[in-house]
Amino acid sequence: MQQLADQVVSASTDFLPLNGTDYVEFYVGNARQAAYYYRAAFGMKLVAYRGPETGTRDRASYLVQQDKIRFVLTTALSPDGEIADHVKLHGDGVHEIALWVDDAASAYRETTKRGARGVLEPTVHKDEHGEVRISAIAAYGDTLHGFIERKNYRGVFLPGFRAVDGDDPVSRPVGLKYIDHMVGNVGWGQMNAWVGFYRDVMGFQLYQHFDDKDISTEYSALMSKVMSNGNGRVKFPINEPATGKRKSQIEEYLEFYHGPGVQHIAMATDDIIGTVSKLRAQGIEFLRVPTTYYDDLVERCGKIDEPVDQLADLGILVDRDDEGYMLQIFTKPVEDRPTLFYEVIQRKGSRSFGKGNFKALFEAIEREQGLRGNL
Ligand code: FE2
Numbered sequence: 001m002q003q004l005a006d007q008v009v010s011a012s013t014d015f016l017p018l019n020g021t022d023y024v025e026f027y028v029g030n031a032r033q034a035a036y037y038y039r040a041a042f043g044m045k046l047v048a049y050r051g052p053e054t055g056t057r058d059r060a061s062y063l064v065q066q067d068k069i070r071f072v073l074t075t076a077l078s079p080d081g082e083i084a085d086h087v088k089l090h091g092d093g094v095h096e097i098a099l100w101v102d103d104a105a106s107a108y109r110e111t112t113k114r115g116a117r118g119v120l121e122p123t124v125h126k127d128e129h130g131e132v133r134i135s136a137i138a139a140y141g142d143t144l145h146g147f148i149e150r151k152n153y154r155g156v157f158l159p160g161f162r163a164v165d166g167d168d169p170v171s172r173p174v175g176l177k178y179i180d181h182m183v184g185n186v187g188w189g190q191m192n193a194w195v196g197f198y199r200d201v202m203g204f205q206l207y208q209h210f211d212d213k214d215i216s217t218e219y220s221a222l223m224s225k226v227m228s229n230g231n232g233r234v235k236f237p238i239n240e241p242a243t244g245k246r247k248s249q250i251e252e253y254l255e256f257y258h259g260p261g262v263q264h265i266a267m268a269t270d271d272i273i274g275t276v277s278k279l280r281a282q283g284i285e286f287l288r289v290p291t292t293y294y295d296d297l298v299e300r301c302g303k304i305d306e307p308v309d310q311l312a313d314l315g316i317l318v319d320r321d322d323e324g325y326m327l328q329i330f331t332k333p334v335e336d337r338p339t340l341f342y343e344v345i346q347r348k349g350s351r352s353f354g355k356g357n358f359k360a361l362f363e364a365i366e367r368e369q370g371l372r373g374n375l
Pocket of ligand 1: 181183264266343353
């Protein structure tokens with residue numbers, strides 16, 4: 001692994017300045033029920049709605065939010081069109097990773113001029129709260145990157161959405177704060193092409209990389225490179241399968257998602273023990289590593305603030321590098337297709353992605369793959 005984090009693009013040379021992730025939009029089979037799941041299980045609050053009642057005829061969308069994390073769950077109201085097609089092919093999945101910018105027209109111009117495929121030219125959306133400018137380009141598979149310019153907007157989310165006021169009786173917050181990174185799975189031999197896309201088209205830099213020596217188990221192998229934007233607020237690891245004895249977790253994903261797409265979204269917390277305890281109580285299922293993982297934890301990672309017995313009880317993993325340590329845990333896939341899952345992460349100095357946990361973690365994933373008959 002190489003740590004390249006200290007190379008920071010200065011503001012003057014960053015042709016695509018990003019303020020952070022604006023929202024993630026999922027295309028799903030039933031947005032009303034998906035929204036309930038994210039509210040009751042992940043503790044997000046229903047904040048805004050768009051659908052027939054607000055004048056949108058072809059779709060319904062629910063915006064759920066926890067601190068800075070915003071998910072939009074969108075469903076088609078008819079069998080025709082891109083939403084229904086997306087759900088038929090991929091199952092429920094991420095359609096758009098929307099990035100918050102100060103200038104959506106410039107973001108579109110600078111990326112398309114460097115080779116991005118334009119999907120939505122800069123468009124102005126207005127209502128009584130002001131205006132939002134939106135553009136979008138294609139990323140891997142059917143995934144888009146939207147550019148959202150909201151500096152002249154004071155509404156709750158976007159024009160067309162109606163705020164849902166008052167307490168959300170379903171929401172049970174768990175302390176999730178912001179999106180730390182979002183990982184894309186791409187096809188065989190495609191990782192470097194997409195690394196090139198993020199470098200050349202979006203101005204990102206290589207942050208860390210892992211090869212199959214870091215992350216192969218008996219059966220599974222993958223390669224991964226982490227791309228980061230100039231200010232480090234947006235990080236996109238890209239995985240591709242590597243040859244192993246049996247079908248890797250990335251291949252299983254590609255088969256069931258029918259192509260490249262978002263594999264996992266990592267959400268940060270300041271209190272991983274509290275957050276994971278609540279998530280478990282609310283029905284979220286996590287991968288488990290063997291209890292022997294904890295036998296030599298302090299030997300491997302040094303002194304940590306958290307009681308090891310509580311980490312072991314919850315299945316939380318720890319990894320240390322020269323800057324500090326980090327704690328992480330992964331959910332099982334949140335759909336019936338073994339595609340999207342979530343990571344909960346707490347950073348205590350470390351900017352790593354948990355390389356020391358890959359082996360134990362991937363063996364846990366393979367046990368689940370075996371149960372599904374996909375190994
Ligand atoms: Fe991750």
